[in-house]
Structure formats: structure tokens, C-alpha cells
Amino acid sequence: MRRLLQNNGQLFMSQLKNRHVNTTGAGAGAGVTAQQKTKQQFSKAKPTDAVSRGDKFGAKYCMSLVEKYDYENYLSTLLLPQGMRPAAFALRAFNVEVSRSVSGQVSEPQIAKLRLKFWYDSIDKCFDPEADRSYVKDQPVLRELRRTVGNRKLNKIFLRRLVTARERAPNQAFETLRELEEYAEQTCSSMLHLLVELSGIKDMQVDHAASHLGKAQGIAMMLRAIPHTGRQQTVCIPLEVLVRHGVSQERILRSKRDDKGVEECVFEVASAANGHLKLSRQLLPQIPRVVRKIFLPAVATDGYLERLRRAHFILTDASCIKRDAILPARLFWKTLFNKY
Known part of the structure; x- marks a missing residue:
């Protein structure tokens, strides 16, 4: 079943990519005459996205x-x-x-x-x-x-x-967990807000969900980057978390399996990301359908946090470093049920 979902998801994404490449730059294709007239009238009044x-x-x-x-x-x-x-x-x-x-x-x-x-x-x-x-x-x-x-x-x-x-x-450490969340909001949440503006939707609940989802996605992305972080760069684990568990940044970079202090630090930061993800998904009934597709990055974020949990929060575990092979299938599945 897992292999079937993976193959169907990859086939769907491949067909979708080909459709996008073929339609990009081609303008409006052959269609109903009434639709062509409507598009021509609209193009005279306002620039199109074609x-x-x-x-x-x-x-x-x-x-x-x-x-x-x-x-x-x-x-x-x-x-x-x-x-x-x-x-x-x-x-x-x-x-x-x-x-x-x-x-x-x-x-x-x-x-x-x-x-x-x-x-x-x-x-x-x-x-x-x-x-x-x-x-x-x-x-x-x-x-x-x-x-x-x-x-x-x-x-x-x-x-x-x-x-x-x-x-x-790059070598400036995050002092608190709130500072880390603010950085994630400025990067990932800002992108989600821009994509929501593309849809023309203006809703306070949508903005609220985008803010939480951006924080979750940003924190998860920074956790994933730790195994690839150089010695001259600081890790995303806030200093207040490191001090609380008596862990140094060097131990975070090493990420040994028997280091319980590192596990506790990663668990605390990952839990913050998971909390924002849950808050975003709780607003699903109030989110318009088109915006739910914009929020599909939640699927990849949730997948990484789940793999990290199964790996007992070892950042260097193979399952947390390699690409999610069934992500296309999971995205396809969420799209069918209009969820994120």
C-alpha cells in the first residue's frame, strides 16, 4: 500500500509539473467562445497573470x-x-x-x-x-x-x-525560544502571508493560522539544518534551553545517541514547533479551500517532526536527514481530502 501511494503520488506530481510547464507562457488556450471573450475584456481592464x-x-x-x-x-x-x-x-x-x-x-x-x-x-x-x-x-x-x-x-x-x-x-545565537519563533515568523510566515495575498483572501483567522504554521515550518527547517551546520555557525537551539539542560552547542552538533541532555533540548524545541502546527490545524474548518492548498507545507513539517520523534530526537539519524520519499503521495492524499 505504501509503495502504491508513493507511485501514484509521484505520477500525479509529474503530470502536474508537465501541465504547468506546458501552460506557462502559452496564454489562454482554445476554449469556449464566451470564455475567450471574457478573458479578452478582462485583459483590457487589468493586466493578467498569464x-x-x-x-x-x-x-x-x-x-x-x-x-x-x-x-x-x-x-x-x-x-x-x-x-x-x-x-x-x-x-x-x-x-x-x-x-x-x-x-x-x-x-x-x-x-x-x-x-x-x-x-x-x-x-x-x-x-x-x-x-x-x-x-x-x-x-x-x-x-x-x-x-x-x-x-x-x-x-x-x-x-x-x-x-x-x-x-x-550566522554566529549570533538565539537567546530565547521566543526569539527563535520571531525569526521563523519573519521568514516562513511572511512567505505564507504573501501567498495568501495572491489568493485575494483577507481573513483574520487565516492570518492567525499562517503565523502559527510559519513558526512551525521555520523551526523545523532550522532543526533539519543543524547536522549540516559548520563549526563557525551557531545552532538554532536557544541559549536558555541549553542552559536549562546544561548542554553546549558542541554537544548539539555531535548529537550522540546516548546524550540525554541533547535529546531533551531537541525535544523542547521540536515540541514548540509541533504546538504551533497543531494550533494552525485547529483552525482548518475556518480556512477557505484555496488557502488550504497554500498551507500544504504543513504536511512536510509534520512528516519531519514525526520522523524526529521516532528517531528519539537524534538529529543525525538517517531518517531525519534523507528526503521524504513518500511526500508526493502524502501531499496528493491531503489534497484529495482538502486538508493540510
Whole structure:
């Protein structure tokens, strides 16, 4: 049964990807005459989200970038409604580029600051209608982002948070668990808020669920990154948790199976992520259907936390490091039942 679900899920995701690639850049296809007239009238009044042939490269570039560096969110984005996918991939690709700007820049922090300054200034240029002749036009991600913000009403503050949150020094430890949650909210929750804005939904309960889900996803992602963290970078376990259990950051990096102190530290942080995930899912009955697809990253977050629990919170366990092979099937299953 598990192999059947995995094969069906992979087949579904492959077909969905092919449909997205074929429709991207093709505009409206052959259809009912009345629908064509409606689309033509709408295009005269307001710019559409259909990708022109000239921007086909930019759309595919964003899609490939997310697939390479953010595979789990790539799968979730494929399951969004077709009209939202190009804009969602543009936002995801922008987030990937910002994240890559600071990765591995421990020894040369000034380079990371210059890169972040570039992306921060680019946000204003994307919102500027007179920026056609700037460097935005030559950068595929920024070109797609500019087209997205030109067709949708997006909050510039959330885009800026994606950049300003990464200004934190890689070797700067988190003092408290609340500080860790705030960082996760600035990064992951801001992205979810932007995706919700793409859907046009404005609801307080939706924003509340997005905030909790972003915190859960962000904390889980930082836990997953610990085995790959270099000695010059700090781990995401807050200092107050380390002090409470008498554990050093070096012991967290080693993550030995018989170290109960490390297990308690990881358990406390993972429990915080799981608590936010549960709070987000408790609001499921009040979440519109289209937003439930936006919240599909909860499936990958829940899967990792469950594997971590079964591994007794050993971060270096093989099941916690390798990619979830049945994630496509689980996403497909959640989509069928309209859950996240």
C-alpha cells in the first residue's frame, strides 16, 4: 500500500509539473467562445497573470530554482491553482535567492550584507512602474517578481521581512525560544502571508493560522539544518534551553545517541514547533479551500517532526536527514481530502 501511494503520488506530481510547464507562457488556450471573450475584456481592464512568451524563460527559471533549493515547497506550489502558480514560484524563487545570499558567508559577512542590500533595494524597484530600464529587467527572478507585484496587491512589508530577517549574523545565537519563533515568523510566515495575498483572501483567522504554521515550518527547517551546520555557525537551539539542560552547542552538533541532555533540548524545541502546527490545524474548518492548498507545507513539517520523534530526537539519524520519499503521495492524499 505504501509503495502504491508513493507511485501514484509521484505520477500525479509529474503530470502536474508537465501541465504547468506546458501552460506557462502559452496564454489562454482554445476554449469556449464566451470564455475567450471574457478573458479578452478582462485583459483590457487589468493586466493578467498569464506569462507572455518573452517571459517564459523567467517563469521556468524561477520554477527550476525552487525545485533545486526548496524541493518540498516546490511540490506544494505545484498543487496550487494554475492561476496562482507562476506568481507563487516567483515569490518562492525570490526567497531562495535571498537565503542563498547569506549561506556560507561566515568568513566574509560584508559580502552577505552587500547581497542583501541588493535584494532589499530591488523590492522598491519592483514596485516602481518606471523601473523598466533598471537591472530588474535583466534579472529573471526580479522580472517575475515585478510582474507579480504589478498584477497583485502585495504588501511590501512582508517582502522586506524576508530580507531583513537574514541580516542576522550566522554566529549570533538565539537567546530565547521566543526569539527563535520571531525569526521563523519573519521568514516562513511572511512567505505564507504573501501567498495568501495572491489568493485575494483577507481573513483574520487565516492570518492567525499562517503565523502559527510559519513558526512551525521555520523551526523545523532550522532543526533539519543543524547536522549540516559548520563549526563557525551557531545552532538554532536557544541559549536558555541549553542552559536549562546544561548542554553546549558542541554537544548539539555531535548529537550522540546516548546524550540525554541533547535529546531533551531537541525535544523542547521540536515540541514548540509541533504546538504551533497543531494550533494552525485547529483552525482548518475556518480556512477557505484555496488557502488550504497554500498551507500544504504543513504536511512536510509534520512528516519531519514525526520522523524526529521516532528517531528519539537524534538529529543525525538517517531518517531525519534523507528526503521524504513518500511526500508526493502524502501531499496528493491531503489534497484529495482538502486538508493540510
